[in-house]
């Protein structure tokens with residue numbers, strides 16, 4: 420067998436191995452596993468986002484409570500002041516009104532802050548519940564994922580002999596090839612998935628270009644490796660039926 424014929428066989432063996440590996444990658448169980456992995460990731464991201472939000476809201480709540488405490492203290496002081504003023508005969512009606520106004524304004528602030536804090540607390544409780552729910556869902560996904568993974572492992576083991584055989588076939592043919600030719604093949608493969616092309620009607624079946632006369636002559640004359648001038652694929656003689 421010439422090197423050209425061997426490289427053609429090599430390409431066939433490689434394609435077969437590729438087909439078998441892809442087939443294994445695309446079983447329904449593999450697809451299920453990939454889907455579950457994605458869902459699991461989404462659930463993890465969701466929990467992470469919830470936790471970050473929670474942290475922020477908890478800090479807001481803490482600040483708010485400190486602020487509320489300060490406002491209530493201020494209110495008590497105003498109340499004390501007002502009591503003193505009411506006892507004081509020299510105190511004018513305007514001063515009393517001013518003090519009452521100030522207290523009213525403080526009370527408004529207190530009420531508004533209480534409302535905000537209660538909303539924040541509600542949000543925190545809801546988010547904590549959502550985290551719990553997502554954890555529960557995640558646990559179920561994890562169980563499904565582990566089950567699918569076990570099936571995939573079994574599939575892999577079942578396919579192993581066939582794939583190993585195909586790998587061995589590739590290696591055995593590779594051993595018959597000159598290292599230079601194999602290197603050239605691999606370089607072309609980076610550009611074309613099929614680096615070897617048959618010549619058909621004096622055309623490269625890889626790119627369809629007609630081969631120049633001198634290439635055809637060189638090609639017919641013997642065992643030299645000829646590459647297509649257009650696509651650089653290694654040319655292989657027409658299949659002899």
Ligand SMILES: [Zn+2]
Nearest residue numbers: 623626647650
């Ligand atoms: Zn070509």
